[in-house]
Amino acid sequence: MITGMGVISPLGDSPARLHDSLCQGLSGIKPIQLFSTAGLGCPLGGEILDFDAAKYLGGERNLRPLDRTSRLVVSAAQLALKDSGWSAEMRAAQEVGLVLGTMFCSVHTISEFDRRTLEAGPAYASPMDFSNTVINAAAGQTAIVHNLRGVNTTISTGVTSGLEAISYATDLIRSGRARALLAGGADELCFESFYGFDRAGLLCRSNDSAGDFPIPFDSRRNGLALGEGAALLMLEDVALARERGARILGEIRGHGSSYDCSRGQEDKDSVQAVASAIRQALHDGFILPCELDCLSASANGSVAGDRHEAQGAFVGLSGQAHKLPVTAIKSMLGETLGASGPMQAVSLLETMRDGVLPGIPHLEEIEDDFPLDMARAQSHEADVINGLINSIGLDGHCCSLILSRGEA
Amino acid sequence: MERRIVITGIGVVTPIGIGCEEFWTSLLNGRSGIAPVQSLDTSDYNVHRGAEVKEFNAEKYILNLDATRLGRASQFAIAAARLALADAGVEIGSLDQKRAGVSMGTTSGEPREVERFDDSYVSKNLDRIGPEFLARYPCHVIPAHVASELNFSGVNIMIPTACAAGNYAIAHAFDVMRAERSDLMLAGGSDAFSRITFTGFARLGAVAPETCQPFDRLRKGMIPGEGAGVLVLEPLDRARRRGARIYAEVGGYGLSCDAHHMTAAHPQGDGAERAMQQALADSKTKPEDVSYISAHGTGTLTNDRLETIAVKRLFKDAAYRIPISSVKSMLGHTMGAASAIEAAVCALAVFNDRVPPTINLNDPDPECDLDYVPNFARDLRINVAMNNAYAFGGNNASLILRKRELLN
Amino acid sequence: MSTDEIRARVKKSIVAITNIGLDEISDNASYKDDLQLDSLTILEIAVDAEYQFQVKLSDDDLGEIRTVDDTVKMVQQYLSPAMV
Numbered sequence: 001m002i003t004g005m006g007v008i009s010p011l012g013d014s015p016a017r018l019h020d021s022l023c024q025g026l027s028g029i030k031p032i033q034l035f036s037t038a039g040l041g042c043p044l045g046g047e048i049l050d051f052d053a054a055k056y057l058g059g060e061r062n063l064r065p066l067d068r069t070s071r072l073v074v075s076a077a078q079l080a081l082k083d084s085g086w087s088a089e090m091r092a093a094q095e096v097g098l099v100l101g102t103m104f105c106s107v108h109t110i111s112e113f114d115r116r117t118l119e120a121g122p123a124y125a126s127p128m129d130f131s132n133t134v135i136n137a138a139a140g141q142t143a144i145v146h147n148l149r150g151v152n153t154t155i156s157t158g159v160t161s162g163l164e165a166i167s168y169a170t171d172l173i174r175s176g177r178a179r180a181l182l183a184g185g186a187d188e189l190c191f192e193s194f195y196g197f198d199r200a201g202l203l204c205r206s207n208d209s210a211g212d213f214p215i216p217f218d219s220r221r222n223g224l225a226l227g228e229g230a231a232l233l234m235l236e237d238v239a240l241a242r243e244r245g246a247r248i249l250g251e252i253r254g255h256g257s258s259y260d261c262s263r264g265q266e267d268k269d270s271v272q273a274v275a276s277a278i279r280q281a282l283h284d285g286f287i288l289p290c291e292l293d294c295l296s297a298s299a300n301g302s303v304a305g306d307r308h309e310a311q312g313a314f315v316g317l318s319g320q321a322h323k324l325p326v327t328a329i330k331s332m333l334g335e336t337l338g339a340s341g342p343m344q345a346v347s348l349l350e351t352m353r354d355g356v357l358p359g360i361p362h363l364e365e366i367e368d369d370f371p372l373d374m375a376r377a378q379s380h381e382a383d384v385i386n387g388l389i390n391s392i393g394l395d396g397h398c399c400s401l402i403l404s405r406g407e408a
Numbered sequence: 409m410e411r412r413i414v415i416t417g418i419g420v421v422t423p424i425g426i427g428c429e430e431f432w433t434s435l436l437n438g439r440s441g442i443a444p445v446q447s448l449d450t451s452d453y454n455v456h457r458g459a460e461v462k463e464f465n466a467e468k469y470i471l472n473l474d475a476t477r478l479g480r481a482s483q484f485a486i487a488a489a490r491l492a493l494a495d496a497g498v499e500i501g502s503l504d505q506k507r508a509g510v511s512m513g514t515t516s517g518e519p520r521e522v523e524r525f526d527d528s529y530v531s532k533n534l535d536r537i538g539p540e541f542l543a544r545y546p547c548h549v550i551p552a553h554v555a556s557e558l559n560f561s562g563v564n565i566m567i568p569t570a571c572a573a574g575n576y577a578i579a580h581a582f583d584v585m586r587a588e589r590s591d592l593m594l595a596g597g598s599d600a601f602s603r604i605t606f607t608g609f610a611r612l613g614a615v616a617p618e619t620c621q622p623f624d625r626l627r628k629g630m631i632p633g634e635g636a637g638v639l640v641l642e643p644l645d646r647a648r649r650r651g652a653r654i655y656a657e658v659g660g661y662g663l664s665c666d667a668h669h670m671t672a673a674h675p676q677g678d679g680a681e682r683a684m685q686q687a688l689a690d691s692k693t694k695p696e697d698v699s700y701i702s703a704h705g706t707g708t709l710t711n712d713r714l715e716t717i718a719v720k721r722l723f724k725d726a727a728y729r730i731p732i733s734s735v736k737s738m739l740g741h742t743m744g745a746a747s748a749i750e751a752a753v754c755a756l757a758v759f760n761d762r763v764p765p766t767i768n769l770n771d772p773d774p775e776c777d778l779d780y781v782p783n784f785a786r787d788l789r790i791n792v793a794m795n796n797a798y799a800f801g802g803n804n805a806s807l808i809l810r811k812r813e814l815l816n
Numbered sequence: 817m818s819t820d821e822i823r824a825r826v827k828k829s830i831v832a833i834t835n836i837g838l839d840e841i842s843d844n845a846s847y848k849d850d851l852q853l854d855s856l857t858i859l860e861i862a863v864d865a866e867y868q869f870q871v872k873l874s875d876d877d878l879g880e881i882r883t884v885d886d887t888v889k890m891v892q893q894y895l896s897p898a899m900v
Contacts, residue, residue, distance in 0.1 A: 140801020
């Protein structure tokens with residue numbers, strides 16, 4: 001059961017604010033201010049401007065050793081704990097855990113640590129930075145700040161990290177190993193990862209004709225924009241949630257994952273991997289494709305990735321995909337990597353609450369063989385009881401999650 | 409009736425041998441892999457010794473992918489995976505590859521890739537870095553590369569929980585198989601020696617100048633190492649059907665988080681104790697029925713003392729009767745690979761009724777007064793082995809392996 | 817470099833590392849007891865002092881640093897006469 005959520009995103013730091021912006025078609029993708037993009041092919045990113053973790057934690061004092069990624073997670077955790085009503089006293093009495101998905105954690109901190117070693121010598125390397133160079137640093141730091149003594153795991157599977165983390169947490173609760181877990185993901189925007197994506201030729205380029213990119217599923221798409229943020233769901237076993245009278249936002253109905261051995265290079269394999277993840281999620285959730293009410297796609301404007309998802313959805317949903325309302329919120333948030341799947345979950349829960357599904361801004365020409373008849377540029381009404389969320393990586397990982405509406 | 413999961417194959421790449429046989433023989437002979445560091449110029453450091461893997465020929469094990477386009481940790485992981493499958497006598501062609509998966513752990517992923525980035529950045533030659541940075545650096549590539557090499561398209565996950573990662577990865581593989589999401593899992597951990605890791609531990613003052621002497625009064629710290637360990641996990645009925653040699657059954661596990669400090673363990677060893685307790689409960693093992701403990705035993709003043717405290721608190725009088733050894737005395741600290749390699753040690757101990765020693769133990773610390781199997785291997789009936797691992801960020805994990813004869 | 821200058825720079829670095837207000841850091845403030853800093857943070861302060869002043873303390877010296885004053889004295893000890 002989902003009893004709360006916390007989100008720090010380029011379009012707002014509350015689920016309602018995020019949802020509102022998405023439904024209005026606002027974009028969080030703007031020229032980057034955090035670092036210089038001079039000489040790079042893309043100046044845009046979904047940056048969280050003026051992010052200040054002290055705002056959420058009531059002061060800077062506890063935050064001193066934390067880098068940007070850790071601060072994003074600590075802040076999202078604060079919001080999720082508050083939203084779900086898990087006070088400090090309750091956390092002292094009952095173990096709450098954390099399962100965090102992240103692709104890089106902080107490659108920026110790792111690089112800074114290493115560059116200082118190169119420039120000044122190993123004697124002047126920063127001990128505090130070193131403690132943040134491990135990929136489980138953000139999860140560890142967050143556990144310390146919020147006294148989360150339950151299971152603490154970090155999952156790193158690229159773009160799918162956050163959704164995999166939610167799946168992992170769901171299974172721990174199902175099997176009785178945990179009763180309450182924060183689960184979600186985070187990644188920060190930084191020069192090092194941005195550079196990597198740029199050099200890999202994955203970032204969108206504005207061109208003369210349309211000017212506004214990325215446009216998932218559109219035949220004019222030419223790449224993704226990177227974003228950043230953190231999103232966490234509070235997951236609890238149903239007995240505990242009911243015992244403490246928690247408000248139930250929704251339920252994780254099922255999940256599935258698979259791996260594309262061609263790493264995105266062979267269309268046939270990539271499509272099968274997407275389809276397989278979807279089918280497993282349906283099977284896990286005992287749900288038929290026709291019982292789904294919408295699809296929150298992973299599509300981010302990647303030429304190949306969006307294609308694999310569209311065709312994979314067709315296969316995985318046994319030809320039902322064309323009837324399904326579909327959204328692709330990375331069009332407005334950018335590709336937030338580890339945070340992406342959890343942000344899609346937050347957005348979907350909001351859609352379940354108020355009956356509006358965000359559109360895909362600037363969507364005009366969907367490719368002929370994409371079975372996405374229901375994709376729209378404008379947001380529109382949608383009564384969603386069961387929603388499918390996809391997370392599809394750039395190099396092989398696929399994960400699907402099915403959410404069902406809770407007794408709101 | 410829940411599936412029972414057994415270990416049928418072991419593959420290791422270590423500072424004292426590549427492959428199960430060489431490794432086990434070296435361990436029993438108390439051979440040390442600690443030597444002057446070769447892969448890094450340590451003249452600017454105040455410590456100079458490490459445990460590197462010698463004479464590793466990647467091309468011998470990597471048959472389908474191009475070894476030159478993989479980072480060292482991925483190379484180790486593939487080698488260990490192939491060795492494990494060969495050891496298990498598994499015919500890859502006979503597998504349903506959609507139901508074969510990979511679950512790995514790591515501390516730093518592929519640090520040399522980011523070091524290359526930093527070298528280029530500092531020398532103002534960043535243009536040298538191309539698309540390979542994104543393809544080779546993020547830590548999820550490690551299990552991805554293993555799967556692409558072997559054509560495994562099932563579950564694929566990286567759990568980078570630092571020095572406890574191997575146990576987390578094996579625990580997850582165990583869960584995935586019990587939930588019947590997979591029929592064969594390669595589970596373990598991998599880490600490569602790096603400037604970043606060496607510098608960090610040296611800067612923290614955690615590195616010993618000469619050798620690793622866990623539990624010794626004169627111990628001066630840990631020795632950074634590298635390597636990989638991979639186990640083949642199969643359901644018992646399949647293992648029996650194909651007449652596989654069964655090393656041990658995976659009995660259960662426990663995970664906890666200190667939520668105390670990023671680099672210092674909880675002063676009463678609280679998290680460590682909880683992880684062990686959960687592992688015992690999960691596997692329905694009474695404390696006095698544990699026959700052997702593979703310690704985390706890094707050789708630092710604090711770890712060895714706190715670990716001893718936690719063991720005594722949990723096991724009480726039985727603590728004095730259970731042999732506990734630290735193979736880090738021979739292997740150094742192989743980071744994310746450590747608990748995977750140590751799980752292999754437990755499986756071998758259970759199978760062979762022999763336990764490896766803690767070497768360099770000549771003057772025991774009066775506060776560490778348990779039976780650490782000093783200096784010489786011992787023959788002993790091992791029914792149940794416990795593998796403990798503790799990581800930066802306060803991640804603790806304990807794994808229980810038990811004798812196949814205990815299975816009915 | 818005068819003692820005051822060294823002390824000012826050390827305090828500034830403590831502020832940057834810990835976010836404790838400058839006015840809360842007295843000259844003989846004990847890192848552990850008064851400022852409630854853990855060993856990692858204290859090490860960070862010491863290493864940052866080494867970096868800023870380009871000096872190299874021995875491991876034993878590092879272990880002896882307990883207050884702001886200790887840090888200042890240690891730096892002074894290692895600074896070459898030309899700089900003082």
